[in-house]
Amino acid sequence: MERPILTTRTVPPADAPAVPDATPLIIPTDAPAPGRARPAVPLRREGPAKLTGAALYADDLVVPGAWFGATIRSTEPRARLLGIELDEQFDWTRVVVVTADDIPGENVVSLIDSDQPVLVPVGGEIRHQAEPCALIAAADRGTLREARRHIRLRTERLRPTFDPLQSDREFANYTVERGDASAAMADAAAVIEGVYRVGHQEQLYIENQAMIAVPRKDGGMTVHGSLQCPYYVHKAMKRSLAMGDELAVVVQAETGGGFGGKEEYPSVIALHAALLALKCRKPVRMIYDRHEDISATTKRHPAVVRYRSGVSDTGELVAQEIEVIMDGGAYCTLTPVVLSRGVLHAGGPYRCANVRITGRAMATNTPPNGAFRGFGAPQTEFAAEMQINRIAEALDASPLDLRRRWVYREGDVTPTGQVLRESVGGPDVLEAAAEAAAFDRTLAQTRSMREGRTDGARVATGVGLALAWHGAGFTGSGEVKLASVASLELTDDGRIRILTASTEMGQGTKTIFPQIVADALGVEYDEVEIAPQDTSIVPDSGPTVASRTAMVVGGLLIKAAGQLRARVEAQTGRPFAASYRQAGPMRVDERFVPYPGEPFDDATYRGDAYPAFGWACAVAKVDVDLDTGEVTVRECVSADDIGRVIHPMLAEGQVEGGTLQAIGYATIEEMKLVDGRYLNDRLATYLIPTSLDAPRLRSILVEKPFSGAPHGAKGVGELPMDVGAPAVVAAIHDATGVWIHDLPATPERILAAMTDGTAPSAPGVSLEVPAPRTPAIEDLPRGGDEMPFRAPTDPAP
C-alpha cells in the first residue's frame, strides 16, 4: 500500500510509518437492504419472552400485599435541612415515614466515596434539587398521594455553586505526562487551540428505574429490580442495612435498558425500598415515573476541555496540552473513574511524543452525574476530534489523510507509556469507514456544492469523519481489584449452567455466554443454561459495565469451560458432549488473572491503562437547513474494531444503537438547568431521536483479535458512542463553514455561529436566576392513575 501523503501547503509531508499490509478481516454486513433477514444463529436467548410480553420487568412482578413507596425530595439546590414536618391533621397511621434516623447501618450510598447519604438527616446539608430527604409508603396509591401533600421539608437556603470552574470542592484530579509538552509546544511550527464544552445527557432507557423490596422471614431482605450490577446493590444494602452477605439478596428483573444509568443509581432506589419495607414489614414497590427518573437520576458528566496542539514543520503532531474539567454534580458517585477514563482518552488515538493531560472533577449543586455509555471518553474524544479537524483545516490537509498519518499503529506508545503491541485497529477502521462512505469523493462533492451555492440556498450538505479508541474493560488496575469470578456447573441432574452476575439489558449477555460456552464444551447452544442474576446463586463477576462483559467475563467462562471439559473427559474417558450428563455434580470457579502487559500505577498514571483498545471510525453526512439551523443526519457509516466478533447481529445492534445515541448527543439532547434543576425533565421536552430523526445506520465490524482474551474479543458497547458526535459536528462544519464547539449543535448554536449572533449559554451549566415558581416534583401530575383528565373528586381505583 502507498505511504499516505499529507496534502498541505504550510507543512511538508515527512516520513510517516508505512501502513501495515495486512488487510483487515471485514465481516460483510449485507444489512442495508430492508427486508433481508440475516442468518443469525443463535437467536437471542430471551427474545421470545420479550416478543410475547412474557418477560417480567420489575413493574410486571406481582407481589401480593406490597405497599407503594415514594421519595420526598428537596426542591432547593443547596440548603440546611432543619426539619421534616408532618401535618398533624393527616392520619399518619396508614402510612410509614422513613427518615435518616431509621437507617440501621451507615447513612451512606456505598460507592467510591462515602459522601452521599441515603437520606439527608435533619441538620444535614441538602446538596441538590431532587435530593432524597424522607420516604413514605402506603398500602394504596391514593393514600400515598394524599400523604405526600402533608409532609413538608423545613429548610434554610444556602448559596449554591453551579459552575464547575467556580467550584472549590474537588472530587478527583489526575495528570498524565509523557515527554515535555511545554518545550515541544514552544518549538512547534503551528499551535492550534480550542475550548470545547459538552452538557448533560440523559441515558433515557425506556424502562424507568424500578425496585421492589421484599422482607424475608429470616430477617433478610430481597430486592428485585432493574439494574446492571447486582453486587453494587448488594454491597450498598449490606452497609446501610447492616446485613450480612446472606441476608441481603439482589435479584435482577428483566431490565429495559441501562446504558450506565442503572450502574450505580439502583443502589439508591434499592435502599429506599428496603428501608420502607423494613419499617412497614411489607414488600414495597418503588417504581419511578419518567418525570422523577429524569429529575433525580444520574446524567452524563458535562465537561470543558481546553486543548492546545503543536505541529512541527515536518507535519508531525509534536505536543498536546489538554485540560479537562468535569462537573460531577453534588456527590462523587463514579466521578473519579469517569474522569480517569476521560483523561486517558483525551489525546485521541494519535501518536504524540509530548503530552500533558490534566483533569479535575468538581462538585456543583446539581443532581449527581454518573455512568453513561462511554464513561468520560465521549466528552474528551469529542474535543480531540474537533481539534484534529481544526488542525486539518488550519493546515489545509484532508481530515482523512491527517488521521492516516497520525493514528496509532502497532508499536506506538500512549501518554501513559503503554506500548500498543497488538490489536491496533485504528488504521483499519479508518480505511474501512472512509471507503464504505466514499469519504474523499463525498467531500469533493460537498465542496463543489458549497462553492456553487447561491444566496438563496436553503439547505447545505456536508460530510464529516471522526476516529476514536476506547479502552476495553475497567480502567487501570480496576480489573485486578475487582478479581471477578465466573463459574460453570454441571448439576447432579446433568445440566450445564453458567453462573455469573453479568446482566442482560439488551446487549446480549444471555445469548453470547451460552454461545461461547457451548462452543468451548463442544455441545449445542440449547444445552447450556444460564442461572438467574441473583446474588444468592451467582458469584460476583463484577459489574456489567465498561464493555467488559464479553471480553473479561466471557474470557473467564471459556477458561472455566476448558477446565470443566477436561475434568469430565478425564473422569469418564469419553468426549464431553457424550458423557457430561452423568458426570455431575461438578463446579468450576474461574477467577480473573491479570492480562499480560505493564501493570498500571494509580499513583503515577504510568503503565498499561487498558489491556487492549477498541477502535472506531464514523462518517456522517448531514443536511443543514440554512434558515433554521436544523440538522438532519442523512447517513452514518461506522467501522468498529471490536476484536473477534462473537455474534455479528448483536454486535451490529450495539454499534447502531450507540451511534444513534451519539447522534442525539450531537444534535438535540441537552438538559437545561435553572437554579440547579433540570427544566426539560419530561419526555415531551427532553428529546431523543425518533425513527424519523435517525438515518439508516450502517455498521462494519473489523476484527483485530486481542490475544490476551481466549476468544480475542475486546468489547463493543461503548465504542460507537465516542465517534458519532464529532463526525456529525465535522459534517455541520463541512456544510456551513462554522465550527460548533459546544454540544449539542442545536439550531440556536448553529445559527448564532453562522450569523455571528449571540450563542446560547454554555451547555451543562445551570442559570443562577431562580426560576419562576414551578411546582415541586410531588405537586406535579404524575403517571399512573393520576392523569390530568381525572377529576379531583374521582375516587382512586
Added chain:
Amino acid sequence: MTFAFTVNGSPVEVEVTGSRRLLDVLREDLGLTGTKEGCGEGECGACSILVDGDVVDACLVPVSQAAGTEVRTVEGLAESGTLGVLQQAFLETGGAQCGICTPGMLMAGEAFLASGAEATEEAIREAIAGNLCRCTGYTKIIDAIALAAERRSVA
C-alpha cells in the same frame, strides 16, 4: 361502572372508575403486563396497543373509551404458541434488544402491516415514529417490519 370490550378476541368486563387508564386496566386488572409504561404521557409509545385496529397509547385512553371495542395487545400476537410472522422477523433481524419498547413496536408494526401500505423504509419509519427505542437505532426494527411484510405477501 362496568365496561365490556374484547381483549385479543376474548370478551372481558371490568368494574372500575371510567377514567382509569386502559393501561392500568390491562396491566393490573387483567394481568396483561406485556404492555409497558415508559412515560405515562403519550410520548414514548411503549404502551401502544390496537383499539379497533388503530394504534393508541394505552396510557392516554380512559377505559370508558374502550367500551365496546376490540383491543389487541402483544399477548395476542403469537399464534397457537408459536411466534407470529412479525415477532419471528424481530427475532431474526435483531429488532428487539432490551425489549421494553418491543411490545409497542410490534403493535405499531402490526397496524402498519394490516394497512396494506407498501413497506418502503420511509413508510415504516413513519409508522413507528411514535415509538421510541433507545437500543437499536431503529435500523433492525425497520428491517424486521420489512421482512414480515415480505413474508406475508408471499404467504
